[in-house]
Amino acid sequence: MYKILEKQVLSDVTKLMVIEAPHVARNARAGQFVIVIADAQGERIPLTIADHDPQRGTITLIFQEVGKSTMAMGTMNVGDGFYSVAGPLGHPTEIEDYGTVACVAGGVGIAPMYPIARDLKAAGNHVISIIGARTKQLLFWEDKMRAVSDELIVCTDDGSYKRKALVTEPLKELLTARPGEVAKVWAIGPTIMMKFVSLTTRPFSVPTIVSLNTIMIDGTGMCGGCRVAMTDGAKFVCVDGPEFDGHMVDWNNLLSRIQYYKAEEQVAIEHWQQVRDHACNLDKVPA
Amino acid sequence: MSPLSNRERMQIKRHDMPAQEPQVRIGNFDEVALGYSWDEALAEAERCLQCAKPHCVDGCPVGVQIPQFIKALREGNLSGAVDAMKVKNNLPAICGRVCPQETQCEANCILAKKGHSVAIGRLERYVGDYALREQLKPEPPAPPTGRKVAVVGSGPAGLTCAVDLAKLGHKVTIFESLHVPGGVLVYGIPEFRLPKNIIRAEIQTAADYLGIEIRTNHIIGNTYTLDELLSEYDAVFMGTGAGLPSFMRIPGINLNGVMSANEFLTRVNLMKGYRFPEYDTPVKVGHRVAVIGAGNVAMDAARSSLRLQTLHWLREQALGKNGTADRGEAHIVYRRSRNEVPAREEEFHHAVEEGVICDFLTNPVAILGDEQGNVRSLRCIRMELGEPDASGRRSPIPIEGSEFEMEMDTVIFALGTSPNPIVFNQAAGLERTKHGTVVADPETGRTMKAGVWAGGDVVTGAATVISAMGAGKRAAADMHKFLTDRELFDVG
Numbered sequence: 146m147y148k149i150l151e152k153q154v155l156s157d158v159t160k161l162m163v164i165e166a167p168h169v170a171r172n173a174r175a176g177q178f179v180i181v182i183a184d185a186q187g188e189r190i191p192l193t194i195a196d197h198d199p200q201r202g203t204i205t206l207i208f209q210e211v212g213k214s215t216m217a218m219g220t221m222n223v224g225d226g227f228y229s230v231a232g233p234l235g236h237p238t239e240i241e242d243y244g245t246v247a248c249v250a251g252g253v254g255i256a257p258m259y260p261i262a263r264d265l266k267a268a269g270n271h272v273i274s275i276i277g278a279r280t281k282q283l284l285f286w287e288d289k290m291r292a293v294s295d296e297l298i299v300c301t302d303d304g305s306y307k308r309k310a311l312v313t314e315p316l317k318e319l320l321t322a323r324p325g326e327v328a329k330v331w332a333i334g335p336t337i338m339m340k341f342v343s344l345t346t347r348p349f350s351v352p353t354i355v356s357l358n359t360i361m362i363d364g365t366g367m368c369g370g371c372r373v374a375m376t377d378g379a380k381f382v383c384v385d386g387p388e389f390d391g392h393m394v395d396w397n398n399l400l401s402r403i404q405y406y407k408a409e410e411q412v413a414i415e416h417w418q419q420v421r422d423h424a425c426n427l428d429k430v431p432a
Numbered sequence: 433m434s435p436l437s438n439r440e441r442m443q444i445k446r447h448d449m450p451a452q453e454p455q456v457r458i459g460n461f462d463e464v465a466l467g468y469s470w471d472e473a474l475a476e477a478e479r480c481l482q483c484a485k486p487h488c489v490d491g492c493p494v495g496v497q498i499p500q501f502i503k504a505l506r507e508g509n510l511s512g513a514v515d516a517m518k519v520k521n522n523l524p525a526i527c528g529r530v531c532p533q534e535t536q537c538e539a540n541c542i543l544a545k546k547g548h549s550v551a552i553g554r555l556e557r558y559v560g561d562y563a564l565r566e567q568l569k570p571e572p573p574a575p576p577t578g579r580k581v582a583v584v585g586s587g588p589a590g591l592t593c594a595v596d597l598a599k600l601g602h603k604v605t606i607f608e609s610l611h612v613p614g615g616v617l618v619y620g621i622p623e624f625r626l627p628k629n630i631i632r633a634e635i636q637t638a639a640d641y642l643g644i645e646i647r648t649n650h651i652i653g654n655t656y657t658l659d660e661l662l663s664e665y666d667a668v669f670m671g672t673g674a675g676l677p678s679f680m681r682i683p684g685i686n687l688n689g690v691m692s693a694n695e696f697l698t699r700v701n702l703m704k705g706y707r708f709p710e711y712d713t714p715v716k717v718g719h720r721v722a723v724i725g726a727g728n729v730a731m732d733a734a735r736s737s738l739r740l741q742t743l744h745w746l747r748e749q750a751l752g753k754n755g756t757a758d759r760g761e762a763h764i765v766y767r768r769s770r771n772e773v774p775a776r777e778e779e780f781h782h783a784v785e786e787g788v789i790c791d792f793l794t795n796p797v798a799i800l801g802d803e804q805g806n807v808r809s810l811r812c813i814r815m816e817l818g819e820p821d822a823s824g825r826r827s828p829i830p831i832e833g834s835e836f837e838m839e840m841d842t843v844i845f846a847l848g849t850s851p852n853p854i855v856f857n858q859a860a861g862l863e864r865t866k867h868g869t870v871v872a873d874p875e876t877g878r879t880m881k882a883g884v885w886a887g888g889d890v891v892t893g894a895a896t897v898i899s900a901m902g903a904g905k906r907a908a909a910d911m912h913k914f915l916t917d918r919e920l921f922d923v924g
Contacts, residue, residue, distance in 0.1 A: 168647075168650060168655050172656070177654075182611055186704075187712050188703060230649060231651060232651065233651075233654050362713075363619075363675075365609050366675060366853060366854065367698065368694050372686065384853060384854060401688060401804065402686065402688060402805070405688040409708065409709075412709050413708070413714070
């Protein structure tokens with residue numbers, strides 16, 4: 146069992162957990178992920194490591210409740226434990242001094258972006274971060290991102306906080322207003338957001354790294370469920386990634402692939418709610 | 433009762449093993465072969481001639497003392513049979529189920545020349561199951577040697593190596609990347625051939641009594657590198673298997689509904705997808721499944737597909753939904769002919785019996801999808817057999833103009849696998865072939881990197897459970913020599 150040592154509710158549907166996993170913490174680096182299983186009947190789900198502390202032997206995970214597994218995980222508390230935590234997996238981010246870089250993060254993607262921005266800054270880069278969310282309530286870690294960025298732009302899709310814009314808008318303005326300055330862009334967030342960030346940077350020929358989140362089982366190269374079509378052939382997100390050149394990804398194929406189990410996800414949620422809300426008739430009998 | 437004469441023994445017919453009927457078993461994931469009863473095991477054991485020079489043993493990659501265990505069995509001494517078995521093999525319930533005995537021990541049995549060999553595999557299974565049922569404890573290990581060994585991977589090679597070294601008194605730690613030990617035994621081989629509780633019990637028993645520590649969720653190459661292990665342990669064995677699936681280079685492989693047999697079987701076996709939504713991992717196959725390839729893995733995938741389709745159909749019936757009368761189809765699509773099928777005869781036979789449809793001399797050329805990006809059909813070309821190729825098999829040649837389409841919902845590739853790459857992160861000095869396999873001495877398992885041995889699929893490419901166990905065993909013997917020989921050890 147991998148114990149939950151801290152839990153923070155970042156929004157109704159976004160939870161942060163600090164988990165005891167010394168085997169992962171000791172060797173983890175920015176950009177890598179773990180595969181967790183909540184309980185013995187659980188599925189293996191990949192989550193990017195938002196932070197890690199080798200001394201304390203902990204990792205920090207942030208997840209958004211989008212399906213049965215993450216919803217059930219959201220109900221877990223300090224003292225509970227995960228059935229399984231495997232990692233670290235995937236290649237770490239290639240941290241170098243590139244000059245000026247832009248870190249574009251949307252929604253829960255802010256979590257995995259934080260250690261990358263932090264390490265890029267530590268390596269000497271001028272870090273311009275653009276973070277956004279659908280609405281104010283879903284935004285988190287603005288302060289942490291500010292602490293590791295030289296410039297920070299915050300926006301919400303609905304204008305409920307700071308600038309009303311999609312993250313691609315300030316990014317485009319930046320690339321237009323300061324031509325040639327940004328050497329590299331990182332984008333992490335919903336697949337559709339990463340697609341449009343890649344489309345935004347392409348005309349400016351700015352190398353753009355995206356961190357893909359696909360269907361995955363083992364995370365070690367064995368199932369191939371995470372394969373993504375690239376202009377130079379299929380790649381496995383788990384062992385070749387999770388970071389890729391956003392200009393080489395076949396986004397439409399990826400968007401279609403992550404939808405494959407949509408119907409089953411709904412079945413799983415309904416089943417879970419039924420089991421959770423079920424009251425046994427035996428319990429209704431007065432004592 | 434006076435002992436039988438050899439003539440009398442030779443007149444006893446080989447005993448079939450009871451099995452679930454095909455039409456029943458495709459509606460469940462329970463074990464197909466049900467195992468001998470005590471009477472059947474005893475009667476089958478009577479057939480053994482107790483040869484002075486037992487060729488059966490030569491056919492066994494781990495050298496199980498076959499005549500000895502059968503003799504004890506037929507004398508009614510079951511714990512003696514277990515002891516005789518465990519001298520060489522600590523996983524008999526597993527081996528009795530998945531070894532290709534017909535090409536190994538049983539092929540060498542003297543009775544095979546006159547008709548039918550002794551059913552050694554079925555007797556082995558009987559003895560293994562008895563040991564588990566009675567929770568027999570293995571012999572205690574030798575006194576501690578003070579040497580520490582890391583075994584990477586808990587599949588057949590790693591487990592065998594770990595058990596042998598632990599018996600000799602070395603302190604063994606197994607590192608496994610998945611959340612349960614067993615490797616291909618748990619993620620690859622279906623429940624209906626090898627029940628998971630058997631694997632769990634057999635591994636747990638061995639590990640408990642021999643003091644083997646199993647650390648799951650450790651991905652060597654990332655969690656620790658091979659070099660880090662070498663700095664903490666006196667020797668390392670790599671039994672990391674061949675896990676990386678191969679896909680054909682044809683259009684459409686990234687459509688929804690196309691997967692590797694590894695993904696499909698992992699969902700079904702390791703993650704218990706056939707019990708979704710009770711278990712969280714979904715698996716779906718739709719009405720028409722094409723499995724590309726004709727090896728054991730292909731048979732497992734096709735037979736699992738049939739079961740999922742039947743379970744789905746039964747559920748619809750139970751809910752009163754008048755779905756289609758057709759339960760669904762699972763096809764084996766293979767570019768060669770029936771004669772070249774690489775699967776074990778028994779597996780192929782079971783598949784056909786259950787209703788798997790074989791499309792021989794058929795090669796996929798493209799997978800076609802609908803507007804949503806889901807598989808719609810498989811376009812194939814007919815093949816004919818030409819001259820034998822380097823492997824001795826007649827190579828298939830496409831027949832021009834013979835292309836045709838088969839409607840499909842799911843396409844599963846079972847075309848073999850290559851070694852998992854992660855373990856090679858920061859493992860300088862470990863030499864590999866152009867196929868990605870590790871270069872190791874076939875007799876000793878020694879790699880080109882000092883202190884590191886390897887065996888099983890990571891060395892040979894995808895092969896059998898028992899050949900991996902044999903490699904684990906040979907490596908353990910050589911590692912023991914290294915660990916206990918003062919001079920060797922100090923040099924190493």
